[in-house]
Ligand code: HEM
C-alpha cells in the first residue's frame with residue numbers, strides 16, 4: 001500500500017469484551033498483553049534468582065520458608081543440586097526469552113511502531129494476535145517442566161549437548177529438557193510472526209511525509225531488531241527440532257559415538273556437540289542485540305526529550321544500528337574460544353568482536369554529546385535512561401576484555417562473564433525498559449505514574465544493581481565458576497563466602513525494590529493523575545494521539561509529517577519543541593533558516 005492510499009476513514013464496529021481485551025487485534029492491546037505477561041514471568045524469573053542467591057550466599061543452609069514454597073526442589077528447606085541447576089537454567093531462559101525479548105519486541109514494539117509511524121495498526125493484525133497467543137502455551141509448557149519427573153531442564157540456557165541430548169544423563173536432562181525445547185520452539189514461531197509484522201509495517205504503513213530518515217530512533221532500532229529475529233531465530237528453531245530428534249527419534253546430530261553414562265555406552269554415533277554450539281550462538285549473539293537495540297532506540301528518544309536537545313548525529317546513530325545488526329551475525333565464535341577452535345579462527349572472531357564495539361562506542365559518544373549543555377530534566381524516565389548509559393558502558397568495557405581469546409580462556413565460565421552480561425544485557429535492557437515504561441505509561445493508560453515512587457525505585461535499583469553485580473568481577477578473577485552449586489567445597493574458593501553473602505543481601509534489596517515499581521504501576525493505572533496528550537513535550541507522532549489512543553489510533557485523517565523527530569529547542573519557535581506534524585509555515589519566524597538545515601532529514 002503506498003502512503004497516499006491509506007483508508008482515511010475506518011469505522012470500527014463495537015467489539016465484545018473478548019474481542020476487545022482478550023482476542024484483540026489492536027496492536028496497543030496486544031502490546032500491553034505482551035508486557036503484562038512478561039511482567040508475570042519477570043517475577044517468576046526473579047524468585048528463581050533469589051533461590052540461586054540463597055544457595056550461593058550461604059551454601060548448605062536450610063531455609064524453612066523455602067522448604068514450604070518448593071517442597072520438591074528444596075526438601076527440608078535445603079536447595080537440592082538438581083533444583084539449583086534447574087533454577088539457574090530457568091532463570092536465564094525466562095529472563096532472556098520470556099521477559100526481555102517478549103517485553104521489548106512484543107510489548108514496546110507492538111505498542112510503539114504503529115503509533116510512531118502514524119499507522120492505524122500493524123500490517124497483519126490477525127497474525128499479531130496469533131503471535132501473542134502462542135506465548136501463553138509456550139510459557140505453560142516451560143513452567144510445567146518444574147512438576148515433571150527429574151524437574152526442569154538443568155543444562156543452562158544454552159542447552160549444550162550431550163547433557164541436553166541424553167535424557168538419562170542427569171535429572172535435569174529428562175522430560176524437563178524435552179519440554180524446554182518444545183516451549184522454545186513455540187515461542188520462536190511467535191517471534192517470527194511478530195518480526196514479519198514489524199518489518200512489513202515499518203516498510204509499508206508509514207504515514208505521509210514519514211520518510212525512513214525521519215523515523216524516530218526507537219522505530220529504527222525495533223525495525224533492525226525484527227530483521228535480526230527473522231534471520232537468527234529460525235536457526236535455533238531448526239537446532240531445537242534437531243535436538244528433539246536426537247532425544248526422541250534416535251538421530252545423532254549432536255551426540256558423538258562412545259559417550260558413556262555410568263559404564264553404559266549410549267546408542268549414538270557420528271554427531272558433534274560443537275554443531276549445537278555453532279547453531280546456538282549463531283542465534284545467541286544476534287539475540288543479545290535483539291535485547292539491546294530496542295533499549296538503545298528508546299533511550300535515544302528519552303535522552304533527547306529530557307535534554308531538550310536534538311539527538312546528536314542522527315545519521316550516525318542510524319548507521320550504527322544497521323552496522324551493529326549486520327556485524328552481530330559475524331561474532332558468534334567469541335562464545336566458543338575454549339571449544340578447541342583453531343587460534344587463527346579465534347583471532348578472526350576477536351577482530352569482528354572488537355569491530356562491533358566501534359558502532360556501540362559511536363552511539364555512546366553521541367548520547368553524551370546529546371546531553372552536553374542540554375537543559376536536563378531529571379524525570380524518572382530520564383534517570384533510568386542515564387542508568388542505562390552507565391550500566392551499558394560498564395558492561396561494554398568488560399566485553400572488550402572478554403573478546404580477547406587469551407583473556408577469555410581464563411575467564412570463560414567464571415563469574416566475570418556473569419558480571420559482564422548482566423551489566424551489558426540484563427541490567428541495561430531492564431533499565432531502558434523501565435525508562436520506556438515511565439515515559440510511555442501516560443500514552444498506554446492515560447494516567448501518569450508517581451514520580452516520587454519512581455525516584456525511590458530508580459535509586460534503590462541503581463545502587464542495588466551495582467552492589468549485586470560489580471563484586472562478581474572479582475569472584476571471576478578469583479576463579480569462581482558459573483553454574484556451581486557449592487563452591488565452598490573447593491578450598492581456594494571457600495574464602496569467597498562473605499562476598500557472596502554480601503552479593504545475596506544486595507540482590508534481595510534489588511528484588512524488593514521492584515515491588516515499589518509493581519505498586520506504582522498498578523496503582524497509577526487505576527488512580528494516577530490524568531495525563532495530558534503530550535505530558536513530556538515530545539515531538540514524535542504518538543504524542544499527537546489521544547491518551548490512550550482509540551482503536552485505529554487517529555481520527556478520520558492520518559497525521560502528516562513535515563520534519564524529523566528531534567526538533568527540540570528550535571531557535572525562534574514559540575515552544576521548546578516542534579512536533580513532527582508542525583508544518584514549516586508555523587515556524588516561519590526569525591531563525592527559521594537555521595533550522596531548515598536540519599529538515600533535510
Ligand atoms: C562491546 C561489545 C561486546 C563484546 C566485545 C562482548 C564480548 C563477549 C564475550 C567474548 C563473551 C564470552 C565470554 C565467555 O563465555 O567466556 C560474552 C558473553 C556474553 N555476552 Fe557479550 N560482548 C559485548 C556486548 C554484549 C551485549 C550488547 C550483550 C547483550 C545485550 C552481551 C551479552 C552477552 C551474554 C548473554 C553473554 C553470556 C553468554 C553465555 O552464557 O556464555 N554482550 N560477551
Ligand SMILES: [Cu+2]
Nearest residue numbers: 285331332335
Ligand atoms: Cu556474543
